[in-house]
Amino acid sequence: MTAPPRRVTQRxxxxxxxxSQATVSLVLNNRTDADVRIAQETRDRVLRVxxxxxxxxxxxxxxxxxxxxxIIGVFTYEPAFPSGSRDFFHPFLLGIEEYAERVGCDLLLFxxxxxxxxxxxxxxxxxxxxxxxxxxxxGREIDGAELHRLxxxxxxxxxxxxxxxxxxxVPYVGADYASAVAQLVEVALRHGHRRLTYVSxxxxxxxxxxxxRGFYAAAATAESAxxxxxLAGDAETTVDTLMADGTTVxxxxxxxxxxxxxxxxxxxxxxxxxxLSIVTLGDPTIxxxxxxxxxxxxxxxxxxxxxxxxxxxGVIDGSADGVQQRLLPCELVEGITLGTPDPVxxxx
Amino acid sequence: MTAPPRRVTQRxxxxxxxxSQATVSLVLNNRTDADVRIAQETRDRVLRVxxxxxxxxxxxxxxxxxxxxxIIGVFTYEPAFPSGSRDFFHPFLLGIEEYAERVGCDLLLFxxxxxxxxxxxxxxxxxxxxxxxxxxxxGREIDGAELHRLxxxxxxxxxxxxxxxxxxxVPYVGADYASAVAQLVEVALRHGHRRLTYVSxxxxxxxxxxxxRGFYAAAATAESAxxxxxLAGDAETTVDTLMADGTTVxxxxxxxxxxxxxxxxxxxxxxxxxxLSIVTLGDPTIxxxxxxxxxxxxxxxxxxxxxxxxxxxGVIDGSADGVQQRLLPCELVEGITLGTPDPVxxxx
DNA sequence: CCGCCGAGCTAATACGTATTAGCATCTATG
DNA sequence: CATAGATGCTAATACGTATTAGCTCGGCGG
Numbered sequence: 194m195t196a197p198p199r200r201v202t203q204r205x206x207x208x209x210x211x212x213s214q215a216t217v218s219l220v221l222n223n224r225t226d227a228d229v230r231i232a233q234e235t236r237d238r239v240l241r242v243x244x245x246x247x248x249x250x251x252x253x254x255x256x257x258x259x260x261x262x263x264i265i266g267v268f269t270y271e272p273a274f275p276s277g278s279r280d281f282f283h284p285f286l287l288g289i290e291e292y293a294e295r296v297g298c299d300l301l302l303f304x305x306x307x308x309x310x311x312x313x314x315x316x317x318x319x320x321x322x323x324x325x326x327x328x329x330x331x332g333r334e335i336d337g338a339e340l341h342r343l344x345x346x347x348x349x350x351x352x353x354x355x356x357x358x359x360x361x362x363v364p365y366v367g368a369d370y371a372s373a374v375a376q377l378v379e380v381a382l383r384h385g386h387r388r389l390t391y392v393s394x395x396x397x398x399x400x401x402x403x404x405x406r407g408f409y410a411a412a413a414t415a416e417s418a419x420x421x422x423x424l425a426g427d428a429e430t431t432v433d434t435l436m437a438d439g440t441t442v443x444x445x446x447x448x449x450x451x452x453x454x455x456x457x458x459x460x461x462x463x464x465x466x467x468x469l470s471i472v473t474l475g476d477p478t479i480x481x482x483x484x485x486x487x488x489x490x491x492x493x494x495x496x497x498x499x500x501x502x503x504x505x506x507g508v509i510d511g512s513a514d515g516v517q518q519r520l521l522p523c524e525l526v527e528g529i530t531l532g533t534p535d536p537v538x539x540x541x
Numbered sequence: 542m543t544a545p546p547r548r549v550t551q552r553x554x555x556x557x558x559x560x561s562q563a564t565v566s567l568v569l570n571n572r573t574d575a576d577v578r579i580a581q582e583t584r585d586r587v588l589r590v591x592x593x594x595x596x597x598x599x600x601x602x603x604x605x606x607x608x609x610x611x612i613i614g615v616f617t618y619e620p621a622f623p624s625g626s627r628d629f630f631h632p633f634l635l636g637i638e639e640y641a642e643r644v645g646c647d648l649l650l651f652x653x654x655x656x657x658x659x660x661x662x663x664x665x666x667x668x669x670x671x672x673x674x675x676x677x678x679x680g681r682e683i684d685g686a687e688l689h690r691l692x693x694x695x696x697x698x699x700x701x702x703x704x705x706x707x708x709x710x711v712p713y714v715g716a717d718y719a720s721a722v723a724q725l726v727e728v729a730l731r732h733g734h735r736r737l738t739y740v741s742x743x744x745x746x747x748x749x750x751x752x753x754r755g756f757y758a759a760a761a762t763a764e765s766a767x768x769x770x771x772l773a774g775d776a777e778t779t780v781d782t783l784m785a786d787g788t789t790v791x792x793x794x795x796x797x798x799x800x801x802x803x804x805x806x807x808x809x810x811x812x813x814x815x816x817l818s819i820v821t822l823g824d825p826t827i828x829x830x831x832x833x834x835x836x837x838x839x840x841x842x843x844x845x846x847x848x849x850x851x852x853x854x855g856v857i858d859g860s861a862d863g864v865q866q867r868l869l870p871c872e873l874v875e876g877i878t879l880g881t882p883d884p885v886x887x888x889x
Numbered sequence: 890c891c892g893c894c895g896a897g898c899t900a901a902t903a904c905g906t907a908t909t910a911g912c913a914t915c916t917a918t919g
Numbered sequence: 920c921a922t923a924g925a926t927g928c929t930a931a932t933a934c935g936t937a938t939t940a941g942c943t944c945g946g947c948g949g
Contacts (some may be wrong), residue, residue, distance in 0.1 A: 290620055
């Protein structure tokens with residue numbers, strides 16, 4: 194086996210074409226500015242040598258010299274190719290890849306980030322963020338301290354999902370949960386529901402906050418709008434609690450919880466949506482087998498992926514003026530789990 | 542908004558710590574060779590400044606200076622996050638990511654590669670392979686000419702799946718289809734089958750060749766071992782052909798074809814495996830709904846992903862001596878579609 | 890003949906790190 | 920006291936590209 198041949202460089206090309214390395218670079222980058230003049234004849238000669246040798250510029254050297262690399266980093270707090278939540282994260286990646294391909298960027302997955310306390314850390318010993326021109330942050334929860342640091346360092350990034358300020362506004366492409374939930378609440382009110390309950394996961398993540406905010410904003414005119422935690426007890430207990438206080442429709446933050454509530458309701462001898470309407474507030478984050486189409490909304494995940502790349506490229510080249518924050522509308526899903534409450538009986 | 546602060550460099554650290562840039566580099570890389578001596582006191586001082594500033598070495602400059610970057614390229618001929626064949630490619634990526642994380646490498650997806658004639662090209666105008674230390678090639682079919690070029694350039698790479706020589710041996714981690722198919726043929730022979738037919742997809746890919754080779758090698762003692770193309774007609778026609786020539790067991794290259802044959806057989810009023818045994822030769826490459834567990838084998842895709850990274854790291858740092866080619870065994874799946882042929886009637 | 894201008898190119902330098910040869914300085918030894 | 924060897928560090932350079940100031944050469948107006 195022969196030793197790997199040394200890389201062909203611009204210097205080699207220059208020697209062969211009888212010009213300087215600078216000229217090769219200028220020809221390569223097709224510079225035709227007023228103050229950069231290369232005779233067409235020379236151009237052709239250089240280009241011929243280039244195609245003969247199959248020369249390709251070293252992207253690393255290029256990046257060192259200029260500032261951009263056409264590499265977009267993708268930081269996933271969980272593994273990017275998970276088994277468990279793959280169906281949830283997959284569409285984001287699909288959209289990211291699609292748009293990256295469109296703008297001619299490569300994607301760098303920061304798999305080298307070490308895992309501490311069960312999640313990857315952006316900042317660590319041998320941090321490699323700077324390899325990319327900028328970075329897309331993907332994950333249910335993103336460490337606020339790390340966002341602070343990104344802002345402080347002036348590193349271009351975009352979060353997928355709305356984030357609170359962290360030492361400055363956070364660029365993001367999120368889903369407009371507040372509006373989506375509010376719309377669903379309004380639909381429920383129009384159906385005649387008066388006693389609404391929000392079943393939360395008890396997390397402080399922005400995505401949860403937004404849903405709750407949308408719920409309370411739209412439920413202001415309801416007779417009752419309360420909140421319970423899905424973690425308080427098992428599904429049956431929760432159903433009992435709901436029936437006891439006369440709730441006719443629940444808004445369930447987590448898809449799996451909605452599935453559990455539905456079957457628990459039936460196990461109690463009640464029907465959905467006859468006795469209890471169930472509305473889900475988003476797509477499954479873990480795979481849950483169910484044949485039921487729940488009423489709720491769909492997160493525009495693929496589009497969020499695409500637009501996050503779009504926003505990031507703007508942040509990187511500075512062409513984006515002002516803060517880059519986008520909220521995309523969610524598509525409402527008309528399922529079979531939202532009905533009309535029984536108008537006769539007040540079961541309390 | 543303040544202008545992005547200039548990157549902190551080793552020179553800055555050096556100035557702050559009152560040493561030279563070289564010293565900073567030496568401390569950073571924890572060089573303790575006999576001919577590189579730095580007083581512990583100095584080390585500590587430098588390290589303190591580093592942690593205070595949160596300095597992180599620019600990987601690009603690092604890569605330009607030394608030769609390695611701890612970046613593994615992943616070239617997928619199709620998009621890496623496909624909707625259609627995602628279930629097929631996903632396990633490979635899962636394994637690749639897992640092992641990359643283990644060895645502390647980042648993953649670079651070459652999404653910038655332009656698509657020509659429906660497939661991505663490795664080599665093009667602004668080829669960016671060199672960004673990575675080496676590259677994993679993923680795809681059902683890989684262009685032989687591109688493999689040639691990789692070999693010629695001495696670029697470290699590994700193919701997932703066995704590949705024929707291309708101007709030299711091709712490093713790969715493949716599945717041992719020949720053995721797996723041979724084993725299944727032997728099982729069928731032990732069940733008493735004497736007339737075997739191989740249903741091919743008519744492709745020249747190595748993975749197909751290997752299966753056919755395994756089939757013919759093990760079927761040598763059979764009364765009859767023929768081959769037909771799945772593309773010759775519709776599934777019903779194929780079943781008719783098979784019954785007409787007395788075939789009792791088919792070995793079907795493509796999973797979807799096997800599913801189609803099974804239902805066509807039943808539509809003909811026949812049973813599987815009563816009248817016809819069906820053996821599949823691999824996992825579904827496109828999603829196919831079926832409740833039946835077909836007799837066949839499972840491709841160790843995740844393990845192939847892991848080991849391809851392992852092999853690549855060996856190729857990159859030159860620690861791997863000789864040609865790196867691995868064939869991993871497939872796990873046989875005992876399904877319900879292989880039975881005992883009716884011993885009484887010769888239907889011809 | 891001088892000065893000027895434009896065309897066409899090159900020399901020099903920057904980017905940030907890794908590596909190596911070698912310069913001081915100090916200690917021990919003959 | 921000269922010298923050898925160890926110790927601790929730095930200057931210089933390489934990596935391959937992009938950029939910019941400026942050089943040379945020829946032509947042309949005055």
